[in-house]
Amino acid sequence: QSFLHQRHASSQCFRLPTHRSVHKLRETSCIPRLRSTEVFQPHNLVRNYKKDAKSTVEFPLSPITVTDIKQYLRSKDILFHDGYSCLHIPSIFIDAFTRKDSFSLFVDKTTGQFLCKDTLVEGSWEDLQDCLEVMQKDEQDSLSPHVLLGYPESLEEQEETEREQREVREIWSSSLPFTDLHDEEAQLVKAMFRITKISNATLKKFGVRLFKPTKSLVFPWFGGPDSSLKGIKLLSAQRTDGEKVAYNEATVPKCSSYFNLFGLALVSRMDSEVVVTGSELDTLAVSQGTGLPSVALPRGVSCLPPALLPYLEQFKRVTLWLGGDIRSWEASKLFSRKLGLRRCTLVRPGEFQPCPLEALSQGKNLSRIVKASIPAAHKSIVSFKQLREDVYGELMNTDQVAGVKWTRFPELNRILKGHRKGELTVFTGPTGSGKTTFISELALDLCMQGVNTLWGSFEINNVRLAKIMLTQFAMQRLEENLEQYDFWADRFEELPLYFMTFHGQQNIKTVLDTMQHAVYLYDINHVIIDNLQFMMGQENLSVDKFAVQDHIIGVFRKFATNSSCHVTLIIHPRKEEDDRELQTASIFGSAKASQEADNVLILQEKKLVTCPGRRSLQVTKNRFDGDVGIFPLDFIKSSLTFSTPIKGKHKLRKVAAKPENEEEVQENEVTVKKDEGKKEKATKTAKASQAAKCPANRNEKAK
Numbered sequence: 103q104s105f106l107h108q109r110h111a112s113s114q115c116f117r118l119p120t121h122r123s124v125h126k127l128r129e130t131s132c133i134p135r136l137r138s139t140e141v142f143q144p145h146n147l148v149r150n151y152k153k154d155a156k157s158t159v160e161f162p163l164s165p166i167t168v169t170d171i172k173q174y175l176r177s178k179d180i181l182f183h184d185g186y187s188c189l190h191i192p193s194i195f196i197d198a199f200t201r202k203d204s205f206s207l208f209v210d211k212t213t214g215q216f217l218c219k220d221t222l223v224e225g226s227w228e229d230l231q232d233c234l235e236v237m238q239k240d241e242q243d244s245l246s247p248h249v250l251l252g253y254p255e256s257l258e259e260q261e262e263t264e265r266e267q268r269e270v271r272e273i274w275s276s277s278l279p280f281t282d283l284h285d286e287e288a289q290l291v292k293a294m295f296r297i298t299k300i301s302n303a304t305l306k307k308f309g310v311r312l313f314k315p316t317k318s319l320v321f322p323w324f325g326g327p328d329s330s331l332k333g334i335k336l337l338s339a340q341r342t343d344g345e346k347v348a349y350n351e352a353t354v355p356k357c358s359s360y361f362n363l364f365g366l367a368l369v370s371r372m373d374s375e376v377v378v379t380g381s382e383l384d385t386l387a388v389s390q391g392t393g394l395p396s397v398a399l400p401r402g403v404s405c406l407p408p409a410l411l412p413y414l415e416q417f418k419r420v421t422l423w424l425g426g427d428i429r430s431w432e433a434s435k436l437f438s439r440k441l442g443l444r445r446c447t448l449v450r451p452g453e454f455q456p457c458p459l460e461a462l463s464q465g466k467n468l469s470r471i472v473k474a475s476i477p478a479a480h481k482s483i484v485s486f487k488q489l490r491e492d493v494y495g496e497l498m499n500t501d502q503v504a505g506v507k508w509t510r511f512p513e514l515n516r517i518l519k520g521h522r523k524g525e526l527t528v529f530t531g532p533t534g535s536g537k538t539t540f541i542s543e544l545a546l547d548l549c550m551q552g553v554n555t556l557w558g559s560f561e562i563n564n565v566r567l568a569k570i571m572l573t574q575f576a577m578q579r580l581e582e583n584l585e586q587y588d589f590w591a592d593r594f595e596e597l598p599l600y601f602m603t604f605h606g607q608q609n610i611k612t613v614l615d616t617m618q619h620a621v622y623l624y625d626i627n628h629v630i631i632d633n634l635q636f637m638m639g640q641e642n643l644s645v646d647k648f649a650v651q652d653h654i655i656g657v658f659r660k661f662a663t664n665s666s667c668h669v670t671l672i673i674h675p676r677k678e679e680d681d682r683e684l685q686t687a688s689i690f691g692s693a694k695a696s697q698e699a700d701n702v703l704i705l706q707e708k709k710l711v712t713c714p715g716r717r718s719l720q721v722t723k724n725r726f727d728g729d730v731g732i733f734p735l736d737f738i739k740s741s742l743t744f745s746t747p748i749k750g751k752h753k754l755r756k757v758a759a760k761p762e763n764e765e766e767v768q769e770n771e772v773t774v775k776k777d778e779g780k781k782e783k784a785t786k787t788a789k790a791s792q793a794a795k796c797p798a799n800r801n802e803k804a805k
């Protein structure tokens with residue numbers, strides 16, 4: 103034990119995150135103790151201003167593989183069960199007599215992170231190895247659960263934790279169980295939440311309460327060996343147009359620390375089947391409609407944190423019924439990879455298979471829907487019979503298939519239709535033209551809509567990048583309004599935004615390993631690489647550098663496809679000529695490389711004496727539906743944002759008829775052409791939304 107104490111004390115300089123105690127980590131997530139390459143979240147950055155500069159989450163120097171883990175365990179004569187996402191071993195934190203045959207310590211096969219379900223001790227693969235070494239050295243058969251040293255929380259953090267716990271207790275004790283409500287009131291609440299088909303017995307079984315002051319449903323988080331109350335989720339309902347209801351949720355502790363699989367407290371050790379849903383209300387519906395165990399993911403379809411995987415290991419069959427739209431369907435395919443494909447079956451959303459709550463409301467047979475779920479296991483060869491439902495789903499939901507729409511760039515929606523998973527976007531522009539600034543806003547827009555985003559900024563450091571993003575988020579010069587800093591930083595902190603902390607030249611393999619790791623940990627949907635030149639290496643200058651560049655583009659293409667993650671790659675153009683606009687051929691070394699990209703975007707800069715520095719965005723390739731075009735961008739220096747101009751009429755112009763570089767782009771014109779200029783079909787007038795463009799309005803919206 104003293105060895106461990108020393109080791110951990112001495113490793114404080116890189117043990118992360120330094121501001122949290124192990125206790126907090128135990129309760130919340132499993133953030134690995136890590137080494138060289140790093141990712142950090144805005145909240146760490148924000149805290150950097152206040153505190154130390156080491157609050158980063160790093161990645162293992164050399165990624166661990168399941169073979170390494172197995173070999174190590176065998177070398178220590180440790181028995182293990184090969185589970186779905188984890189290896190199961192007897193817990194070393196309970197004495198040999200008590201643990202008997204129980205394999206309650208789970209080691210994540212991808213990260214090596216471990217969790218003992220009996221004691222809630224958790225830590226990294228290195229921590230576990232340390233513990234095992236100490237046990238062997240001292241010839242002990244178990245260790246105290248307190249063997250791993252934690253970091254004391256700062257006063258501020260202790261107060262925050264205590265405040266949250268108080269809040270949880272207060273809200274919980276002042277909320278009413280449904281059985282305590284008058285019939286009429288209970289009916290009214292149910293009507294408000296559109297849950298009239300959910301019985302009082304189901305609400306009681308899951309411990310759902312009503313918090314009257316905010317008219318919210320309260321879902322409890324019971325956890326730990328003593329099944330104590332660890333947190334709550336509050337759900338409020340607002341009727342929108344017609345019959346539709348918009349739900350708003352808030353959690354205590356805040357969502358990044360809220361790791362409740364709602365419904366897990368009702369699962370027995372003997373249950374071998376579970377239905378995983380995307381919301382607490384869906385779990386109530388599944389439980390009532392099928393009688394099967396069901397759990398809801400704490401953050402819906404946006405992510406499945408690996409910290410939850412050990413709790414799902416006991417199930418031989420996992421049915422993912424995450425909702426009724428394409429986004430849920432995509433998420434269920436991704437999550438089934440983490441859970442182990444062979445035990446997962448998926449409910450395909452569709453007209454007759456809406457989300458569970460809707461299915462219950464419509465009187466459908468939920469058991470039948472679960473039974474009809476399709477195996478997730480991938481087959482390399484499929485027939486159209488297997489594809490026809492997918493094709494039908496895509497035809498039915500063209501808008502969802504087109505991806506997430508930008509709120510700040512309506513013209514981009516008109517040309518590209520949206521931001522889709524698994525695509526590769528290549529972006530270029532002249533040196534210093536504002537590529538980073540523009541892509542930063544483009545990515546921020548998506549991130550604000552829930553697209554989990556990872557930045558690889560090799561050129562400018564993360565503090566500068568985050569400063570740009572925060573300014574774009576707040577849409578104002580924060581230097582002059584420092585009193586508003588915390589207000590905006592608090593909101594910015596909530597974004598699903600992560601940064602790799604690489605700087606300068608990097609090895610492509612290290613970057614890819616890090617991206618892969620982040621996809622697993624945080625369900626990243628969008629990676630931005632700024633810029634590709636930082637992966638070219640300096641050594642092989644004799645090799646054709648464009649061949650190297652094309653190879654790297656190919657590697658990112660493969661990653662995007664395999665990980666179902668959108669990659670945006672910033673590339674410097676091969677050559678810039680003062681009097682010519684850039685073209686697709688200005689970027690790529692070969693036709694093959696331009697073939698790899700799904701979208702090619704060019705930030706054009708006009709070198710005009712009368713109008714210096716005027717920018718426009720040109721889409722020269724769009725694999726999704728072929729539309730290409732160009733629209734002007736206005737740069738607002740105070741907020742570092744780009745927006746389309748609102749003055750003047752939109753002129754139309756056929757791009758295809760002229761060479762790309764021949765004519766200056768007219769002010770305020772928007773053009774759209776089909777199939778990269780081959781078959782020009784439609785020229786559409788831009789219907790720019792005044793509100794989206796007006797900084798004042800946007801500011802209001804953001805607030």
Ligand SMILES: Nc1ncnc2c1ncn2[C@@H]1O[C@H](COP(=O)(O)OP(=O)(O)OP(=O)(O)O)[C@@H](O)[C@H]1O
Nearest residue numbers: 531532533534535536537538539540715717737742
């Ligand atoms: N449209 C614009 N008009 C004027 N200044 C701009 C514009 N866009 C960005 N800038 C400013 O120009 C500077 C360089 O921008 P940025 O770093 O985004 O360019 P870049 O194209 O990524 O540069 P590099 O070629 O070095 O990678 C920043 O200070 C930014 O605020």
